[in-house]
Amino acid sequence: MEFDFSPIFENWRYLRDGLLITISLSVLSIIAASILGGAIGLARVYGPRWLAGVLAFYVDSARSIPALVVLIWMYFAFPLMVGISLPPFWAAFIALSAYIAAYISEIVRGGVLSIRSGQTRAAKALGMSQNQTILKIILPQAVVRILPQYGNMLSITVKNSAICSVIAVPDYLQNSGIVAAQTYRPLEIYTVALIVYIAMILPLTRSTDWLYSRLSHLGRS
Amino acid sequence: MNLDWSIVWEYRWAFLFGVMNTVLLAVVTMLVAIPGGIVIMLMRNSPVRALRGIATVYVETFRATPLILLVYWIFYVMPRFGVHLPPFLTGVVALSLIVSAYNSETFRAGVNSIRKGQSDAGLALGMSKWQLQVKVILPQALRRVLPAFSNTWVSLFKDTSLVSVIAVSELSYVSLQARAESFRIFEILTAMAAIYWCLGYPQAKLVDWLNRKYEVKE
Amino acid sequence: MSRMDHQRNAIGKPPIVTYNNVEKCYGDFTALNGVTAEVNRGEVVCLIGPSGSGKSTLLRCTNALEQINGGEIIFDGAPLPKGENNVRLVRRRMGMVFQSFELFPHMTAIENINCAPVTVLGMPKREAEELSYSLLKKVGLVEKAHSYPSMLSGGQQQRIAIARALAMGPEVMLFDEPTSALDPETVGEVLSVMSDLAGEGMTMIVVTHEMSFARRVSDWIMVFDKGRVIEEGRPDNIFKHPTEGRTKEFLRHVGVEV
Numbered sequence: 144m145e146f147d148f149s150p151i152f153e154n155w156r157y158l159r160d161g162l163l164i165t166i167s168l169s170v171l172s173i174i175a176a177s178i179l180g181g182a183i184g185l186a187r188v189y190g191p192r193w194l195a196g197v198l199a200f201y202v203d204s205a206r207s208i209p210a211l212v213v214l215i216w217m218y219f220a221f222p223l224m225v226g227i228s229l230p231p232f233w234a235a236f237i238a239l240s241a242y243i244a245a246y247i248s249e250i251v252r253g254g255v256l257s258i259r260s261g262q263t264r265a266a267k268a269l270g271m272s273q274n275q276t277i278l279k280i281i282l283p284q285a286v287v288r289i290l291p292q293y294g295n296m297l298s299i300t301v302k303n304s305a306i307c308s309v310i311a312v313p314d315y316l317q318n319s320g321i322v323a324a325q326t327y328r329p330l331e332i333y334t335v336a337l338i339v340y341i342a343m344i345l346p347l348t349r350s351t352d353w354l355y356s357r358l359s360h361l362g363r364s
Numbered sequence: 365m366n367l368d369w370s371i372v373w374e375y376r377w378a379f380l381f382g383v384m385n386t387v388l389l390a391v392v393t394m395l396v397a398i399p400g401g402i403v404i405m406l407m408r409n410s411p412v413r414a415l416r417g418i419a420t421v422y423v424e425t426f427r428a429t430p431l432i433l434l435v436y437w438i439f440y441v442m443p444r445f446g447v448h449l450p451p452f453l454t455g456v457v458a459l460s461l462i463v464s465a466y467n468s469e470t471f472r473a474g475v476n477s478i479r480k481g482q483s484d485a486g487l488a489l490g491m492s493k494w495q496l497q498v499k500v501i502l503p504q505a506l507r508r509v510l511p512a513f514s515n516t517w518v519s520l521f522k523d524t525s526l527v528s529v530i531a532v533s534e535l536s537y538v539s540l541q542a543r544a545e546s547f548r549i550f551e552i553l554t555a556m557a558a559i560y561w562c563l564g565y566p567q568a569k570l571v572d573w574l575n576r577k578y579e580v581k582e
Numbered sequence: 583m584s585r586m587d588h589q590r591n592a593i594g595k596p597p598i599v600t601y602n603n604v605e606k607c608y609g610d611f612t613a614l615n616g617v618t619a620e621v622n623r624g625e626v627v628c629l630i631g632p633s634g635s636g637k638s639t640l641l642r643c644t645n646a647l648e649q650i651n652g653g654e655i656i657f658d659g660a661p662l663p664k665g666e667n668n669v670r671l672v673r674r675r676m677g678m679v680f681q682s683f684e685l686f687p688h689m690t691a692i693e694n695i696n697c698a699p700v701t702v703l704g705m706p707k708r709e710a711e712e713l714s715y716s717l718l719k720k721v722g723l724v725e726k727a728h729s730y731p732s733m734l735s736g737g738q739q740q741r742i743a744i745a746r747a748l749a750m751g752p753e754v755m756l757f758d759e760p761t762s763a764l765d766p767e768t769v770g771e772v773l774s775v776m777s778d779l780a781g782e783g784m785t786m787i788v789v790t791h792e793m794s795f796a797r798r799v800s801d802w803i804m805v806f807d808k809g810r811v812i813e814e815g816r817p818d819n820i821f822k823h824p825t826e827g828r829t830k831e832f833l834r835h836v837g838v839e840v
Contacts, residue, residue, distance in 0.1 A: 203569065206518070206564070206568045207561050207563075207567070207568045208522070208557055208560045208561055208564055209522035209524075209525035209560060211525045211526055211528070213557075215536075215553060215556075216553050216554070216557050219549050219553055220550045224550065298427075298428065301430075302429075302430040306432055309432075309529060316432065316436075329441055329444070330441045330444045333433070333436055333437045333441050336433055336437075340428070340429065340430055341425060341428045344430075345424065345428040347428075349424075479684075481680055484647055484680065485684035486686075487647060487673065488645055488647065488676070488677075488680075488747075488756075489674075489697075489698035489702060489747070489750060490670045490671075490673040490698065490702045490750065491670075491698065491701065491702055492666070492667075493666065495701050499686075499701055500686055504687065
């Protein structure tokens, strides 16, 4: 069997554009998901009870449904409901952000709850308001503690971005698939894709493991 | 927007067939990935350096691989090597490769979390290595492992949907087929999401319960 | 070094454990640097001395949880065997109690006690249960038979751990700082179980920081320093008239007037 990597060189601009879409989709989604997830997580701990209940239902639902299903629904069904059509990239962005936000909110909530209640009482005893307590005492401790799990979400986001090819987002996987089909060179194209994805994700998982080992002593106080 | 939900009922047998295949995929994969994970864990804890190396590379690689790409790779590339797997089997292989990697990490954490004093205590009572594993280490490791393992199960259950890209007739694929046939896009896709929700929501709750029950307290 | 032997409970029988020039290293660190000593049947021997002086290591070498690097340990007339299966035969004849209890958290108190007789000795379940109850009675915890370790206090856990070791019918009991991890108020209940055991004539080797227990209950004291036995003798002699400077220093450090 012979290998022919020339289709990759001939189509490198097209593949590169796909890679840029993969990266920008991942970065935008993780930023939006972090903001949304942080807000949901804090609202579930400190917000009014009815809001916490609604958000809990949202989070548990996102945990119950596959990312693919959320994507497909967001791209094909949601526009029918609201009467506007969404370009694939933005449908993917909304679906991924909403999906990842649910997981991030769980991490944030767990981090906040892991700080002993004695810390809150100590801050109150010093005369701090609830907002001051959250901002000055709880969050700084919680943020350090959740870093490893948060790092885990970065690699999951990149992996989930590949699913967006299913709704024809012109990402790296989608473009690789098109080149593979046109050139009849799936072996070379998909193997290179595998290497490229691993090269993107491996540093994220490795640094997450490193964070885990560095921060493991913090544990639960 | 006028909706006709009766279409969902018309496709009830297709949905049921999809659900059965989804469950079958997840169960068969886990049946492969539990022994797979144990073997890789034993390799990673082995005194033989080469085995440790192979297992580490395996775990690191598959933890960093998007499942959907692995599915494509096995489906389109393996035939070039003369290996023609039917779609269902392709899905099982891809899922098992990745879930085995996750399981091995879960099992390793469980076994390594048992304090050395526990094996000392067992040995001091005259237990053999085998009795020690069966009576003392494994029962404790299993409890430690249950929460993370149940998480992996729920992820696996959801990830089976990605096998739809190579036309395995699980729930996602049959739903997309029904959508294309009936043109009732909103109803069919919403029904698909609802069915996944009905299957996944109790599982997510069960995971939370296991996490609370077996949370490591020391 | 060693005091005259005729001062000791010499009852004419050979010692149950003999240490001949035992050495043990961890990498560059020498934990035991030539320990030579004897333990007779029916004797309570307390090992005292500063932390890291090798007391616990000697105990762990005694039932081969650690392999020695030099010298020999003779148990009941024969050197400790090599090889997993033979070592197990010896371990069955010694009970060990750990500083951190090491009860099996997934078993109830009674299951902890009858686990080893059933699995290791192949004792019928019913017989093992009867044995376990008699031991629970002995340590005063019959009412806790079906409690899990996490529901018991430290002192109760350690008493169960003693019962667990006794269930194997050991000829010698090894205690590795059995009260060091306990709350002060529960130390007494464990020491009293140990005193009762000593009163029944059980051979005991006890690593301890409880000086009053060592003084009151033991027949023989060995003082450790830097991996050696620097001094040994009857408790009265050691506590009233220590000869070594390091012994005096240690005793003063733990608050014993000499």
